[in-house]
Amino acid sequence: MGTNNLTGDSLDSQVVPLSLNLEQVTDLIIERAGQLVSKLIEQRGHDKPPFLPGEFARLQGIKQIVKADLGETSAVLLRFGDGYVIKVNQNHSLARQNFSCVHEIGHNLLRELKIELNTEDIEYRTFNSQAPGRIVAKARERLCDAAAAELLMPEMVFRKYLSGFGVSVHSIERLASIFKVSIHTAAWRIAEISIEPCIALRWQPWLRTKSKGLRVAQRMGPGRESRGKANYMPLHTYVRPPSTLHKAYQDDSAVKCHKLFKVDNAVKRLPMESKGFGRGETRFVISLAFPYR
């Protein structure tokens, strides 16, 4: 056993040196989540999705998942004398409840890893110039989200389904339904782990203007965030009507177009597929853009 033995089979009692940067800690927590997935698959004898929070909770010795009215809070991990209980917000969609629960399991994994995050380890640019305590708290939440994604949509299994369906906006709904996650979460996972590099964008109406334009609300990929990979950003993050994106927003059919993206110091024209999801005020458009198509 060398001092670098951070990846042993045991899910207990690993002690991790504190001199890790955020990227290394992210790798560790995802690896830890992956170990829990492997353990579950071994116990079940199959790797068929969905991977539900209750299954992981059992493996983690979390006694119970309780649905409750938590107001603004998504979920909490509570410690009682005889173990842990997750309370999850019953007013949220089931997909969101699933994510909230496994996020709490992520907190449990982080606790087991005995990692203490130091502000020096966290890139300030990611979190602007917020107070150090808040930066650490945000980084911790991101780590738990990374663990949650791996638990609900294990990389190997998700990739198998993705390659079966094809990297396309048409696959998002099917993947979301199979893995019991939200549309947004499935789209993000595609951009995160797709073998073919792919960028996911979420467009939403920009309500502060009267022109009914759509604006990029979030962006992911290609690959996991902050991995030193090429950073593709749409040249125009606000689109006025009429546009193909507005067509996607209005109808349920997918549309194809090309869009300019900034990458390093260049501008590239990339093929992009877009589709509208949701109803009413919460409707949004997800686009997938492909740097090498």
Ligand SMILES: [Zn+2]
């Ligand atoms: Zn949290």
